[in-house]
Amino acid sequence: MVRAWVYNLKKDEVLKYGAEFEVKLSGTLDAMRRQFEDWKMMLILLLLIPLTTGLTSQRICECIRTKIDSFICSYVENVDFECLSREKPVELSLIGNNYTTLPEELLKYNFKGTKYINLSHNKVNRLPNEIGESLPGLETLNLEHNNLTNPKELLKIPMGVKALINHNRFECDCDSDAKNLRIHIKDLSTIAMCSTIESGIQKSVPFTAFCGKKIEIAPKCTINYQHRGSLE
Structure with a gap:
């Protein structure tokens, strides 16, 4: 049943599900299907077969425990965060x-x-101010495929945290906050690509270059955030 489902997936669907479940896929379409199928079967077995590492259950706090300190709580309507906090997770997936x-x-x-x-793959359109205070140990925050529109929201992510922000469309302009935002984006290990039109031709320009100089009239642009080294 799993095999039939996987082998009916198109390339963009395979890549989408691979990204959602954090499965690294490469090669031809058939090769990626086989890689995803193997991972999918492994997940099903983990749900059905008790672990042999001393853990009594794989299902904890409405989540799937993949390692002693790693939890997948994706596509779950009601995550029991109070329960989950007692497990002291180091890695936490809350996709979809x-x-x-x-x-x-x-x-x-x-x-x-x-x-x-x-x-x-959520619908995040804003960020809280308390990220640094409440999550002091945070090293990586994945916000890819969300609905962020205001680039100034990125200022709420503490400096030193690696931010993954592909596939968010931001409307930006080079206002008085551009300098701080430019520095902050660089510290987040993220490159912001501004989509703008010059001489009737659509171009993509890094935010750091686009707002690198003071301009009298600040053009609005739309940006997509791409993490260094990420594959499209």
């Missing part, structure tokens, strides 16, 4: 849960030791 911002429970309960949070 329809969040419009970081869940307030992440800020309310103790996730101070969490280093990696994946919030890709």
